[in-house]
Amino acid sequence: KKILSDLDVAGKKVLVRVDFNVPQDAEGNITDDNRMVAALPTIQYLLDHEAAVILMSHLGRPKGEPNPKYTLKPIAKHLEELLGKPVAFAEDCIGPAAEEAAKKLETGSVLLLENLRYHKEEEKNNLEFAEKLASLAELYVNDGFGVSHRAHASVEGVTHFLPSAAGFLLEKEIRFIGDAVNNPEHPFTAIIGGAKVSDKIGVIVNLLGKVDTLLIGGGMANTFLAARGIPMGKSLVENDKIEEAKRIMAEASVKNVKILLPVDLVMAAEFKPDSVYEVSALDDLNQDYMALDIGPETCKLYADAVKDAKLVVWNGPMGVFEMDAFCKGTEAVAKAVADSNAVSIVGGGDSVAAIKKIGLEDKISHISTGGGASLEYLEGKVLPGVEALDEVRRPFVAGNW
Ligand code: 3PG
Numbered sequence: 001k002k003i004l005s006d007l008d009v010a011g012k013k014v015l016v017r018v019d020f021n022v023p024q025d026a027e028g029n030i031t032d033d034n035r036m037v038a039a040l041p042t043i044q045y046l047l048d049h050e051a052a053v054i055l056m057s058h059l060g061r062p063k064g065e066p067n068p069k070y071t072l073k074p075i076a077k078h079l080e081e082l083l084g085k086p087v088a089f090a091e092d093c094i095g096p097a098a099e100e101a102a103k104k105l106e107t108g109s110v111l112l113l114e115n116l117r118y119h120k121e122e123e124k125n126n127l128e129f130a131e132k133l134a135s136l137a138e139l140y141v142n143d144g145f146g147v148s149h150r151a152h153a154s155v156e157g158v159t160h161f162l163p164s165a166a167g168f169l170l171e172k173e174i175r176f177i178g179d180a181v182n183n184p185e186h187p188f189t190a191i192i193g194g195a196k197v198s199d200k201i202g203v204i205v206n207l208l209g210k211v212d213t214l215l216i217g218g219g220m221a222n223t224f225l226a227a228r229g230i231p232m233g234k235s236l237v238e239n240d241k242i243e244e245a246k247r248i249m250a251e252a253s254v255k256n257v258k259i260l261l262p263v264d265l266v267m268a269a270e271f272k273p274d275s276v277y278e279v280s281a282l283d284d285l286n287q288d289y290m291a292l293d294i295g296p297e298t299c300k301l302y303a304d305a306v307k308d309a310k311l312v313v314w315n316g317p318m319g320v321f322e323m324d325a326f327c328k329g330t331e332a333v334a335k336a337v338a339d340s341n342a343v344s345i346v347g348g349g350d351s352v353a354a355i356k357k358i359g360l361e362d363k364i365s366h367i368s369t370g371g372g373a374s375l376e377y378l379e380g381k382v383l384p385g386v387e388a389l390d391e392v393r394r395p396f397v398a399g400n401w
Contacts, residue, residue, distance in 0.1 A: 002165035002390045004042060009051040011107060012284040015041065015137035016167060017154050017385075019146035019369065020057035020075050028074050034352070035146060036075070036082060040058035042143045042167035043083065043110065052105045054137050055079075055091055056113045056154050058147065064120025076112045087112055094119065094132040101137040113195065122153045130157025143167025145174075148385030166389055169369065174308040174386060176345050177377045180313050180321040184210050185245065185343065189309040191333060193218030193316030194348070197241045200316065201248075208251055213258045213309070215256055215302050217294050217318035217329060220328040221262050222247070225282065233267070233287040260305055264295030266319065266326060273323040294320025295330035303336035312342045317350035330354045338363040338401045 005013075018039045018137050023031045024062055025373035030036075046053045063071040063294035076089040086109075090101040116122040121129030130153040134140065140162040142148065148170065149156055158164075166174070180188070190211045192200050197220040207214065216224055222235040227245035252259045267289035268277040279295045280286060283338070306312055312338050318329035337344050346355055347368035355361050368374040377383060 001386065002009040002163075002392050003171050004045060004141055004165050004167050007141070007163070007165050009046055009139060010049055010051050012139050012143055013054060013102060013105065013137040014051045014058065014139045015054045015133065015158070015162065016046070016141045017144040017147070017158070018042075018055050018057050018167075020055075020079075021145035021146065022074065022075070024074070027257060030052075030074065030078055032353075033078060033082070036079060038169050038369045039143050040082060040168070042141065042169060043103055045168065046141075047108050047110070050107050051139075052107050053110045053111065054102055054105065055110065056116055056133065057144065058117040058122065058152075059115050060117075062115060062117050064117065064123070064137050066115075066118040066399070070117070072112055072115050072117050075357045079112065083110065085110070090114060092118070094129065096121060098136055109244045116152075116154050123150070125151050125153050125157045127153075127157050127160065130151045131161050134158050134161035137162065140164040141167045142275075142385050143169045144385070144391060145170045145368075146370045146373050148370075148383040149344045149376040149381070151384035156388045157387040159390070162390045166386070170386070172366065173368060173370060173374070173377075176343075177347075177368065177374060179379055180311060180345055181206070181210065181378060185310040187212045188311040188313075189213045189215065189306055189342075191215040191217065191306070191312070191316075191319050191337070192332075193220065193330070193351070195219035195236065197238055197245060197254070200375070201244060202381075203315070203375055204248055205251075206378065206380040207313075207376070208248065208255055208257055211257055213260065213305050214252065215260045215305055216311070217262060217298070217302070217333070218316055219291075220316075221276070221294070222291055224259075224261050228261070231285065231287060232291065233285050234290040235265075236290065260301060262291075262294045262298040263301060264297045265291040266293035266295055266329070268292045268326070271320075274327060290350050292323070293326040296328075299329055299332035299336075302333055303339075306333075306336045306342070309340060309342040312337055312340060312344045312352050314346045315348045315375065317348075317354065321350040321354060327354070331358060334358055334360065347371075347378075
């Protein structure tokens with residue numbers, strides 16, 4: 001695929017799809033600007049190479065109608081601070097407001113368009129809408145990895161009308177996650193957590209063909225433990241996934257993949273931050289309690305399994321990370337991943353938050369900006385936003401097809 005540095009951008013208007021769908025608090029303050037910071041290298045490169053930069057993004061799910069709750073105006077303000085220069089804002093992403101703002105945009109300047117999802121045509125990948133977006137610029141760059149699993153107008157449709165390439169963030173995500181899935185270094189350890197097996201079955205099944213060791217934690221581990229015949233008390237167990245969990249474990253043993261499950265658990269009386277709790281071994285689980293975190297022995301076991309790996313992929317918390325009493329397992333895994341010498345790839349909101357909470361983000365090789373997108377990529381799916389980009393046309397060399 002073409003990447004940004006394959007394009008001649010000087011003097012051109014470049015339309016860039018970014019994923020500025022960032023979390024905000026009730027007052028609209030941005031609570032995590034990771035996705036915006038991650039897009040800066042592409043924006044800065046374009047500015048340094050004398051392009052005029054037109055950024056477009058969605059924010060939340062306004063369902064095809066303008067809604068001030070989802071305006072990108074505060075995002076433009078924050079981007080000004082990050083870039084240290086003014087960012088023009090257009091009140092609409094198509095039509096006269098966008099056209100005029102784009103027309104008067106000078107080389108070396110930045111314009112952010114209002115939320116793409118104020119128009120229902122965006123999610124429908126309507127080609128007329130995509131053409132209107134494309135008409136604002138001469139080149140298109142996709143740097144919105146987090147939205148590249150969506151075949152939307154600003155991600156897929158627009159590539160039918162403009163020369164297109166991947167931005168630096170998209171390229172980095174594809175390189176790191178793509179290498180892990182297609183060409184992993186060994187030993188390769190994956191740590192998969194989160195509440196439900198059903199959310200991650202695709203990822204687990206795809207990784208079974210690639211990893212040496214698979215560590216399972218979080219609520220989903222309960223279903224695997226139940227599949228091994230452990231009575232789980234009041235813990236969340238997806239009964240309709242027990243057979244699937246058994247199949248996965250059987251396949252793992254055929255493929256020589258070691259699956260590690262918790263050996264002890266933090267059992268709580270209630271699903272509450274101030275609930276009473278106790279640490280129990282698997283043969284001693286209080287049947288009136290529920291598992292809300294992995295226990296200290298499991299933390300040691302998992303840290304050991306990460307230590308000698310050459311590649312580690314981690315997605316999903318080990319317990320109810322948002323409650324202080326039940327975040328220790330996730331933090332222990334975060335520390336183990338950061339301390340290992342492996343190439344480390346971390347994705348998923350809670351896993352990334354845990355790494356940041358203990359201040360070790362610099363020790364992670366790649367922190368993914370994708371939620372659904374990184375999961376789909378780990379599942380081995382083709383991302384429409386990547387697929388749509390132009391191919392590099394290499395000169396024909398005789399004998400080299
Ligand atoms: C995300 O937050 O995962 C992306 O921005 C995609 O958002 P969506 O799930 O609303 O399409």
